[in-house]
Amino acid sequence: MVNSLVAERMQEFPAAIHRLLPHYRISELCPYTFLISPASGKALCPPAPKEIPLTLFGxxxxxxxxGIQILNEVLELLASGQLVLHFPLAVALGNYRAVAQGxxxxxxxxxxxxxxxKGTAWELERAAELSKVLxxxxxxxxxxxxxxxxxxxxxxxxFSRKNVQFAREISPRQAVITHWHGGFSVDGMATDELVTKVGGIGLTVETGQNGFSPYQESLGVHTALKALKAVDFHLRKHHQLPVYGQEPGAKERNPLYTWAQLQAYPSTGEVVLKPGLLNFQAVTQGDILGTHNGEPLVATATGKLLFPKYLDSVIDRGRRPAELWRVIVPIAVEDLPAEA
Ligand SMILES: [Zn+2]
Incomplete structure (x- = not known):
């Protein structure tokens, strides 16, 4: 069951959208998915064939x-007039049905x-409607x-040069994990993969452990505001309008990583992961991180741990994920390919 705070934040999303009237025009693209456009003046449009300059998902x-709270706060800033939009912005709450189920x-x-x-999963239907926006x-x-x-x-x-550049423009000192050898997961395509594949510029931000958190909320709102600012800059340049300040992120360098190990989650048998593992904790090649049917499972590279996975009875309902952990290793800008 979902807790009441989550339910409240979910209800707040469409309510906050409607508070933008009459200063913005609102179109509902599909459930929990809205396009917000300035009601007066000329809205800046992106280079064709793209139609939406910036899209934010939670x-x-x-x-x-x-992510729900981050989007609500951005909408609140727009409604209060503290933030003014000169271009269309799309916002969506992705898996609103799963939110309602916790x-x-x-x-x-x-x-x-x-x-x-293939199949009848509700998520395939939802991905199809969100794909049109992406x-x-x-x-x-x-x-x-x-x-x-x-x-x-x-x-x-x-990886794409433009994705790395956008990350740099948003949060120049935040770690960047990128990859260019096939997809993120063997299971299927992620949002940012689709955006990148069809010529857009798309990033995922992981703010910290799931749940509401004032620190993560402010980090997320900051990220959204920086993204809005960067896109405004690029739109102005595209339309040959005066720009304010320097090209964002021109001299900055984020710490870069890619993964060297992707440990699959065994599909059968008893899996025990060492308790208390954290994202970004240092690991050394050969470290025993868990066992499968009593046999050790080890880190095959020295770097930092990513996405250690403990099954949660409520969230996972006993369904095994595709992977147990990843190990990421630092790379230099020179290690990045010319273009994936
Ligand atoms: Zn996620």
């Missing part, structure tokens, strides 16, 4: 609820459902949270 995983997903992981799939988006930020605590917040996204 709660693609139903238990990662801080689960990561209902039938299938929504963030592995983009790019199609395909039209020039820039995109997806707010996520980790299952276990994280020693630091981080970006994670498929």
């Amino acid at each position: 709660a693609i995983h139903g238990n990662e609820v801080v 689960a990561r997903y209902c039938d299938k992981d929504l963030n592995r459902s983009f790019g199609g799939g 395909s039209k988006s020039w820039y995109f930020v997806d707010f996520h949270q980790t299952s276990q605590p994280s020693l630091e917040p981080f970006f994670i996204f498929p």
